[in-house]
Amino acid sequence: MKEKEKHKAGIGTRFQNETKYTPDSLSGHVFNLGAIPDTFKEYPNPIARVSLPEPKAGGESGLWKLLLRRRSRREYASGKPLKLNDLSALLWATQGLTAQFGDTFFRTAPSAGGLYPVETYLCVRAVDGLEEGIYHFRPGDYDLEFLKKGDFSRALTEAALQQTLILTAQVTFIWSALIARGSWKYGQRVYRYIYLDAGHIAQNLYLAGEALGLGVCAVGAFYDDDVNRIIDLDGEEETVIYMATVGFRSPQNPL
Template structure:
């Protein structure tokens, strides 16, 4: 039995926090691996690739008002959201804003500009999109369709049976490709992947407010079920966060 086994149930969070703390003596060197993890994920076998607008719409909105009015909205009006609104949400999440020294810098910050978070989504009621699971291809700035069909009940169940998932027009699922961050930061990477996902989700929440959409972030999920739905292994790449969005109730 290891030194932490007897405390695993009620102290694992405290142990994680303690064991990943930096001190002047334990900062990792950040050596590059023999095979550096890919900076992006792509699906060459995707059955469709849908290009996205390269720039966000020219919205006239007040950031301070968006901050003041932002709420977690779990009820949505009936109907689909415009494809342009989805494009704007995706740009807010991970839009490329600058190319610098080989990095594609984006709207949300990331530790070391490594961007371990991948964006997937289930489109349930989005104009121009068939219902199905999609992946955001960053270099091509396009959606890759991974599978078609209604996944609302499966995804809602995977989110601990939260009904808002089945009512949403779109549900974003964020995964972390852990080696993309851990090669540099070691075990502390597990802190950074959650922070990165939080930055992205916050951008989406503010963009949704500006677009007149309802939005709610979800951290309560059956990890294994979400991973299975996306077809990721749950170790090197694992689901960590979700957000629903749909037409706001006036």
């Protein structure tokens, strides 16, 4: 079998495709609310339980405060635009370059093998100095490529199962994975790593948003190929994996 066909038939590629949300795959899906698993695990008979000191490592300073305050914030004051400086700071926090060793540029978030298969797109609704539209972030040249003009927040909301937080967010981050950037080394295991990489990136966005007093919310529920169509991805070689909204916290509901 040729390498490309072997990759297509692999379990990771099938996992990625078969776990895509589509309107069909979701229709008729009901939750069994009586069977929600406990979110804390404990062993019934450990050798002992050792109490820990209160976690006061950094006290009220920097990172510790941000970790304590981080929350998914879904209600935004939609009127004013986000400052371009703040958007730049958020982008840098997610994927900015921080060091170079040989040919490898290291970034703010870790990545399996330093391969960085995750790409960042933005659905810009209200950012100072930027037209509404879809942009692609280039961390190396540190710029944005303007790809599509127009307000895509409604289409993106529809694609995200009508989650209206996208309509009022100033900007929505859309993360895709370029599969071949990792699969040449990791084969099908790349499908694990792209999600782990995206998790690190998104947490950086949450913490940077918190530092700037902005509201951030991860969005993992969406019709994959509808989002792929909005940013013109083929859904196989490059496919959307995660999104997050950013907006001004609503004074009525800071959460």
